[in-house]
Amino acid sequence: xxxxxxxxxxxxxxLIAGRPCVIGGVTIPSDVGCDGHSDAxxxxxxxxxxxxxxxxxxxxxxHFPDTDPRWKDADSGKLLTHVAGLVYDRGWxxxxxxxxxxxxxPKLAAHKRNIAVRIAELLKIDPxxxxxxxxxxxxxxxxxxxxxxxxHCVVLMSxxx
Ligand code: MG
Numbered sequence: 543x544x545x546x547x548x549x550x551x552x553x554x555x556x557l558i559a560g561r562p563c564v565i566g567g568v569t570i571p572s573d574v575g576c577d578g579h580s581d582a583x584x585x586x587x588x589x590x591x592x593x594x595x596x597x598x599x600x601x602x603x604x605h606f607p608d609t610d611p612r613w614k615d616a617d618s619g620k621l622l623t624h625v626a627g628l629v630y631d632r633g634w635x636x637x638x639x640x641x642x643x644x645x646x647x648p649k650l651a652a653h654k655r656n657i658a659v660r661i662a663e664l665l666k667i668d669p670x671x672x673x674x675x676x677x678x679x680x681x682x683x684x685x686x687x688x689x690x691x692x693x694h695c696v697v698l699m700s701x702x703x
Contacts (some may be wrong), residue, residue, distance in 0.1 A: 544700040547634070549596025551588035555691040558571040563622030563648055565691065566641075566674060567619045567664055572648035576691055579608040583618035585643055585674070588695040589661065590618075590641070596613070596699040597629045622664050629699065636665055640673045646688040650676035667702045 557563075561575030566585040590602045606613045606621055613621075628638035639661065643650055648667035650657075654674045662669040 544702045546637070547596040547598075547699045547701075549592035549594070549697045549699065551591030551593075551595060551695040551697070553584040553587040553591065553692065554690050555582045555584045555587075556690050557688060560616050564618070564641060565645075565650065565653070567622075567660040568631055568653060569658045570648050574647070574688070577588075580606070580613050580616040580621065580690065581618050584643060584691050584693045585657065585695070586618040586622050586661075586664075588641060588693040589639060589697065590622055592695045592697040593625050593629050593636075593699070596697055597632060597634055599625075599628060619660075619664050622661075626665050633701045634699045635701065636667050637700050638671045638673070639665075639697045640675075641693060641695040642675045642677060643691065644677055644679050644685050645691040646678050646681065646686055664696065680692060 555576035555578050557574040558577045563575035564581045564583045620662045658672040658674045659669045662672045684690045685692050692695035
């Protein structure tokens, strides 16, 4: 029997004017983008934390401190491939990823498929293993006021036969 591990990730980033809006490694046309030290991609950050969590390898802040100038405006795709290398080197493989992006804006429905394909490409897995869902926050709280984008994500990993 293979060994299975589940990992959970969450992230939230403030939306501000004048930043590219990068979600799941895809730049979405938008008049606002996520603020943060790196490119501030909340979906890739949540996936990174889920992968690290499944394999008990710490969290994104330990691996990529936001005080480190190396990660200023960093491409989160590179952070994700680095973390994928860490878990793959330990024999873990992704069974599936299921993520929910919560945003009042930008609207993501038209981009969900591209985002899932991009995540699969970064992780070198089949796109059928990646689910990206999008919903609003029903105008409630900061996310509902379009002040932020939040992401919840779970990943299942397996190792061995
Ligand atoms: Mg983040």
